[in-house]
Amino acid sequence: MPDTAARLRRTVGAGQRLVVKVGSSSLTSADGGHLDHGALSALVDVLATRRAQGRQVVLVSSGAIAAGIGPLGLSRRPTDLATQQAAASVGQGALVAAYQAAFSAHGLTVGQVLLTADDVTRRAHYTNARRTLERLLELGIVPIVNENDTVATQEIRFGDNDRLAALVADLVGADALVLLTDVDSLYDGPPSQGGSRRVPLVETVADLDAVRIGGTGSSVGSGGMVTKVEAAGIAGGAGIPTLLTRLADVSGALAGEDRGTVFAPAAATRASRKRWLAHATTARGRLVLDAGAVAAVTDRRKSLLPAGITGVEGGFAAGDPVDVCAPDGTVIARGLVNYAASELPRLLGKSTRDLARDLGPAYEREVIHRDDLVVL
Numbered sequence: 001m002p003d004t005a006a007r008l009r010r011t012v013g014a015g016q017r018l019v020v021k022v023g024s025s026s027l028t029s030a031d032g033g034h035l036d037h038g039a040l041s042a043l044v045d046v047l048a049t050r051r052a053q054g055r056q057v058v059l060v061s062s063g064a065i066a067a068g069i070g071p072l073g074l075s076r077r078p079t080d081l082a083t084q085q086a087a088a089s090v091g092q093g094a095l096v097a098a099y100q101a102a103f104s105a106h107g108l109t110v111g112q113v114l115l116t117a118d119d120v121t122r123r124a125h126y127t128n129a130r131r132t133l134e135r136l137l138e139l140g141i142v143p144i145v146n147e148n149d150t151v152a153t154q155e156i157r158f159g160d161n162d163r164l165a166a167l168v169a170d171l172v173g174a175d176a177l178v179l180l181t182d183v184d185s186l187y188d189g190p191p192s193q194g195g196s197r198r199v200p201l202v203e204t205v206a207d208l209d210a211v212r213i214g215g216t217g218s219s220v221g222s223g224g225m226v227t228k229v230e231a232a233g234i235a236g237g238a239g240i241p242t243l244l245t246r247l248a249d250v251s252g253a254l255a256g257e258d259r260g261t262v263f264a265p266a267a268a269t270r271a272s273r274k275r276w277l278a279h280a281t282t283a284r285g286r287l288v289l290d291a292g293a294v295a296a297v298t299d300r301r302k303s304l305l306p307a308g309i310t311g312v313e314g315g316f317a318a319g320d321p322v323d324v325c326a327p328d329g330t331v332i333a334r335g336l337v338n339y340a341a342s343e344l345p346r347l348l349g350k351s352t353r354d355l356a357r358d359l360g361p362a363y364e365r366e367v368i369h370r371d372d373l374v375v376l
């Protein structure tokens with residue numbers, strides 16, 4: 001319904017605290033190797049206007065790798081991790097220096113925040129990152145967040161910043177997430193294919209059934225529309241609406257004009273800890289269950305006990321996130337496991353009472369407590 005889109009756009013525009021994510025493709029020159037200073041200062045103008053209205057913004061900016069391509073004398077975005085990290089190391093400095101100059105022209109100060117996936121997956125780090133961002137906002141600073149590309153390894157990196165932006169929006173309790181890219185909105189098919197129509201509103205996931213979502217359309221972007229739609233889903237699960245559009249249209253959209261795509265927040269949200277578990281963690285292994293345990297975990301929301309586990313994969317430690325799978329291997333839940341992978345095989349198929357009797361009271365504990373388990 002068009003009214004819903006207009007109402008949601010007004011909600012986003014009226015938000016006191018926005019997380020705004022800008023992609024590499026919006027910040028780099030057509031050859032993809034240099035920062036587009038005109039685009040960067042146009043973005044800063046929009047954000048500075050919000051700050052002048054007394055509102056807060058957290059900027060999640062990609063572009064470090066793209067900004068490092070030219071200075072390193074490369075002809076295109078590197079594909080190997082080591083050169084990407086070198087490019088990010090060179091480019092991140094250039095990126096933040098450019099933001100610093102552009103924001104200071106508006107009398108604003110920026111603070112660089114580089115996060116790894118671990119910083120939003122390990123609970124203690126997560127709380128610490130939240131405290132830092134809160135304090136920066138209290139002090140009137142514009143935090144500029146990016147992934148800490150120079151230290152992130154292939155297995156643990158986010159790679160694109162869309163999911164990171166959604167997690168940051170949840171972390172700081174943003175009123176809305178704004179994703180800025182090089183297309184004006186979501187289309188019902190990749191815009192390069194022609195004939196695709198604009199999708200102004202995504203109210204529920206069912207609205208996406210008729211949408212063909214593709215990868216990146218540029219030589220510098222990484223996630224394409226897939227990761228943006230996922231990010232909108234993560235933000236929506238935290239009760240946060242998302243506006244997706246391009247830089248040229250964002251002021252209009254925030255003022256309520258019919259631009260871009262708005263994604264409605266989910267009607268029911270999970271508790272923060274469960275959201276964190278579902279979206280911010282990377283599984284370090286898998287537990288395969290029998291059919292009875294699948295029903296206990298999914299339908300009756302019980303804790304997972306050793307008796308219902310038939311297989312253990314991976315080299316996880318106690319406390320690590322693991323995927324919980326049905327007998328056919330489908331992932332049905334994620335949880336924080338109470339035992340290391342090496343401890344589990346001898347416990348499988350046994351009741352907690354037998355384990356406590358044979359091995360001692362420490363073995364009476366669940367494999368995953370229901371509070372540490374989120375059904376997907």
Ligand SMILES: Nc1ncnc2c1ncn2[C@@H]1O[C@H](COP(=O)(O)OP(=O)(O)O)[C@@H](O)[C@H]1O
Pocket residue numbers: 022023024025026180181182183185186187188189190191192211212213214215216217218220221222223224225226
């Ligand atoms: N259904 C779709 N609607 C809009 N854009 C799409 C769609 N499917 C794929 N895309 C592509 O996604 C691109 C944006 O993603 P990406 O290049 O990763 O940008 P960014 O650098 O902003 O993260 C668009 O340029 C477009 O070519």
Ligand SMILES: N[C@@H](CCC(=O)OP(=O)(O)O)C(=O)O
Pocket residue numbers: 022023024025061062063064065066088146147149159160161162220221222223224
């Ligand atoms: N952290 C990386 C982000 C990589 C990237 O291309 O992301 P995006 O343009 O948002 O798809 C960088 O700053 O280059």
